[in-house]
Amino acid sequence: MDLDDIEHSFYNRQSLLFLFYFLGKIMSLIHIENLSKHFSILNRREGLGGAFRDLFSGDYRTVKAVDGISFDIDAGEIVGYIGPNGAGKSTTIKMMTGILKPSGGTIEVNGITPYANRIRQAQIMGVVFGQRTQLWWDLPVIESFKILKEIYKVDQKTFDEHMGLFNDLVDLKKLYTQQVRTLSLGQRMLCDITASFLHNPQVVFLDEPTIGLDISVKAKMRSVIKELNQVRNTTIILTTHDLGDVEALCQRIIIIDKGSVLYDGDIKKVNSLFGAYRTLKLQIDGYNDSTLQTLQDAFTQKFGPEHGIAIAATEEFWTDVTIDQARTPLADVLNFIMTTFTVSDVRIVEISMENVVRKVYDGALK
Amino acid sequence: MRKYLAIVRGTYMIGMIYRLGFLFTIAGNVIYLGVAYYLWKSIFKNSETLRGLTFDQTFLYVGLGSAIFILLKTYTDWFMNSEIRDGSIAMYLVKPVDIGTYFLATSFGSLLMNITIVSIPTILLLLFVFKVKFIIGIGLLLFPISLLIAFFISFFLDYFVGLVCFYSESVWGLSTTKDIIVTLLSGGLIPLQFFPTALQNILHWLPFQAIYHTPLTMITQPDQSVDVFLQMIFIQLVWAVLLFMATRLFYIQAIKTVRVAGG
Ligand SMILES: Nc1ncnc2c1ncn2[C@@H]1O[C@H](COP(=O)(O)OP(=O)(O)OP(=O)(O)O)[C@@H](O)[C@H]1O
Numbered sequence: 001m002d003l004d005d006i007e008h009s010f011y012n013r014q015s016l017l018f019l020f021y022f023l024g025k026i027m028s029l030i031h032i033e034n035l036s037k038h039f040s041i042l043n044r045r046e047g048l049g050g051a052f053r054d055l056f057s058g059d060y061r062t063v064k065a066v067d068g069i070s071f072d073i074d075a076g077e078i079v080g081y082i083g084p085n086g087a088g089k090s091t092t093i094k095m096m097t098g099i100l101k102p103s104g105g106t107i108e109v110n111g112i113t114p115y116a117n118r119i120r121q122a123q124i125m126g127v128v129f130g131q132r133t134q135l136w137w138d139l140p141v142i143e144s145f146k147i148l149k150e151i152y153k154v155d156q157k158t159f160d161e162h163m164g165l166f167n168d169l170v171d172l173k174k175l176y177t178q179q180v181r182t183l184s185l186g187q188r189m190l191c192d193i194t195a196s197f198l199h200n201p202q203v204v205f206l207d208e209p210t211i212g213l214d215i216s217v218k219a220k221m222r223s224v225i226k227e228l229n230q231v232r233n234t235t236i237i238l239t240t241h242d243l244g245d246v247e248a249l250c251q252r253i254i255i256i257d258k259g260s261v262l263y264d265g266d267i268k269k270v271n272s273l274f275g276a277y278r279t280l281k282l283q284i285d286g287y288n289d290s291t292l293q294t295l296q297d298a299f300t301q302k303f304g305p306e307h308g309i310a311i312a313a314t315e316e317f318w319t320d321v322t323i324d325q326a327r328t329p330l331a332d333v334l335n336f337i338m339t340t341f342t343v344s345d346v347r348i349v350e351i352s353m354e355n356v357v358r359k360v361y362d363g364a365l366k
Numbered sequence: 367m368r369k370y371l372a373i374v375r376g377t378y379m380i381g382m383i384y385r386l387g388f389l390f391t392i393a394g395n396v397i398y399l400g401v402a403y404y405l406w407k408s409i410f411k412n413s414e415t416l417r418g419l420t421f422d423q424t425f426l427y428v429g430l431g432s433a434i435f436i437l438l439k440t441y442t443d444w445f446m447n448s449e450i451r452d453g454s455i456a457m458y459l460v461k462p463v464d465i466g467t468y469f470l471a472t473s474f475g476s477l478l479m480n481i482t483i484v485s486i487p488t489i490l491l492l493l494f495v496f497k498v499k500f501i502i503g504i505g506l507l508l509f510p511i512s513l514l515i516a517f518f519i520s521f522f523l524d525y526f527v528g529l530v531c532f533y534s535e536s537v538w539g540l541s542t543t544k545d546i547i548v549t550l551l552s553g554g555l556i557p558l559q560f561f562p563t564a565l566q567n568i569l570h571w572l573p574f575q576a577i578y579h580t581p582l583t584m585i586t587q588p589d590q591s592v593d594v595f596l597q598m599i600f601i602q603l604v605w606a607v608l609l610f611m612a613t614r615l616f617y618i619q620a621i622k623t624v625r626v627a628g629g
């Protein structure tokens with residue numbers, strides 16, 4: 001092999017890398033790099049006097065709502081975008097939808113920069129903000145849909161098909177003539193979801209679409225979202241505080257907190273994290289100061305020192321027993337407690353968003 | 367274009383749904399007309415004409431002025447203020463619509479609505495209850511055109527103030543001031559002829575008179591030469607175009623600072 005060849009292969013390698021890089025960029029529907037959004041807000045003082053002094057105040061503080069996040073999302077994915085309150089989820093979504101201009105970084109959806117091409121972006125996306133409706137408050141449901149049909153230039157045939165589909169899925173027709181403001185929360189949310197898919201968008205952003213819904217409507221909602229993703233290959237970004245939604249819908253999740261990405265990857269890994277731990281809440285009869293120690297000793301005696309059970313008193317009369325099921329099965333612990341102590345009440349609590357995030361913070365996924 | 371027509375239609379429908387509210391508007395209008403009638407009657411007690419206007423002309427000016435006031439007041443600034451404050455402005459921003467055109471369409475929907483429910487009854491009242499006499503003249507023909515341009519001017523003023531909300535998030539004071547200035551300096555309350563001549567000369571160069579005074583003059587003094595009216599319409603057009611451009615430029619700046627609250 002002479003020098004020419006080496007150089008040649010080097011070039012090939014280089015161009016191949018470039019090719020992959022660009023393909024990656026072309027193929028991912030959403031490309032976000034080092035994105036940030038900082039708000040500067042006036043520190044308001046308390047009281048009437050404070051409000052008056054605020055008039056002349058220059059006391060600003062910066063809130064880094066989103067602080068340098070990067071990720072790529074491919075067409076057809078359902079991604080759970082989760083994190084505790086105030087993490088920056090809605091702010092990111094507002095930037096992806098083009099209604100907020102980022103303070104820094106790049107963001108591209110389908111190759112275009114959302115805030116600079118707001119109208120073009122709006123045509124290819126659907127949005128549901130759980131707390132507010134995008135329908136016309138004062139109009140009957142069907143009239144809202146008719147306006148949306150014109151706004152998104154949906155032809156009659158597609159419109160009829162879509163409304164038909166939703167009729168089958170969630171029995172929408174009975175709400176048609178009702179004013180939007182008179183709908184119940186769940187009914188309104190179903191209408192909003194229907195609206196967000198009306199123009200067959202490439203990507204739909206769902207910011208807390210299951211907030212305040214009862215179990216059956218929630219289940220309906222999940223199956224609708226799943227169905228649309230499969231049938232139409234719609235990309236879906238889902239924000240929620242209900243880990244059940246995430247488990248039911250997403251293969252991939254992105255966890256953010258304080259404006260930064262903590263975890264981005266397969267849900268299975270996180271699943272094992274919150275799947276492995278279960279917390280038992282116990283009300284033990286004759287509870288006193290030494291109860292915790294008694295429990296601790298009993299567990300060590302029964303299951304050995306490596307039992308993986310943490311005990312804490314969280315509220316009055318309640319004792320939290322958190323079990324790492326990888327080490328000790330829940331059933332064994334429950335069984336043992338029930339036979340050894342007199343327990344007046346037991347609850348098994350689902351692990352909360354906050355706990356997952358805390359665990360991720362503590363490096364559980366590294 | 368079709369999308370904005372759908373919005374015009376939707377707003378019209380909302381108006382129809384709340385038609386009961388218009389009964390109050392009409393009732394209020396009747397009371398206003400009654401008060402204005404006796405007020406101006408007493409002013410005209412000792413003279414046939416004042417400032418070149420007869421009582422009939424003045425009352426027509428004032429009475430029609432109130433009907434047109436309801437037509438041309440778009441409340442766009444108030445809507446935008448509340449929608450920016452509570453974040454529901456996001457509802458428009460996530461749709462493929464231009465915000466200015468969207469609000470123009472809703473204002474136009476209300477305009478059509480108000481014509482059917484408020485203005486036509488008021489005109490009927492003026493004709494058959496207060497028995498005012500119209501003078502016939504070319505101005506009557508040009509009146510609808512002038513009114514339409516006046517609507518645009520009024521809208522652009524409101525929209526401009528509405529855009530300020532993107533910066534200050536509360537424009538209550540500004541809106542109120544604007545409303546008072548427009549009502550007073552446009553001839554919406556008192557015919558401009560009754561203002562001091564010096565002030566009239568200044569007002570001539572401001573956009574406000576193009577909102578009420580111009581169309582109202584076409585109705586109350588329609589028997590002037592076509593040239594006079596065409597010149598008036600030309601001035602209206604100039605203002606409409608200038609304000610349109612001003613709002614466009616302002617929008618481009620304002621939209622960059624948008625902060626959508628909530629979520
Ligand atoms: N317009 C604004 N002005 C100032 N600060 C803001 C603004 N919008 C958001 N923030 C701040 O940015 C941070 C992120 O807010 P964001 O709404 O994105 O959180 P979130 O992840 O959606 O939370 P939640 O789960 O509670 O909805 C918060 O600390 C919030 O106070």
Ligand SMILES: [Mg+2]
Nearest residue numbers: 089090207629
């Ligand atoms: Mg949020």
